[in-house]
Amino acid sequence: MDFHGPFFVLAIIAISCSAWLINNWIRAKHGYSISDDWGRNIGKADAPANRQLELLTNENERLTGMVSRLEQRLSVLERIATDPATRTAHEIEQLRDR
Incomplete structure (x- = not known):
């Protein structure tokens, strides 16, 4: 086999590109993140981290709603305490119904 011709270099490039494409296809098929040309992972992030972020976001919304309801109740109590008797x-x- 002649290793000095241009066909050998082109064959190595074709094999490398094909292997990269097959690798990314298998990773995407099984739910892993895929890589770009320089080997950096792109696409799907860490699933537990996404779940933790979602839980914290939901808890933040719940606590924000609770704080706003408590502020309303406090303002009613302040009105009752400071208004004339x-x-x-x-x-x-x-x-109370507000």
Whole structure:
């Protein structure tokens, strides 16, 4: 076999490109991240990290809603405590329902 011709170099390039394509196809098929031309992983990130991020985001939304409800309740209590004592029981009940 003649290793000094251009066909040998082209064969090595074709084999390398084919192997890279097959490797990325298998990785994508099985759910792994694929790599770019320089070997850096692109695409899918770490699944547990994504799950943790989703859980923290949901908890943040829940806590933000809870804080806003507590702020509303606190403002009602402040109104009851600082307003004149001439409020009737009916007005206080209306403030509680807010």
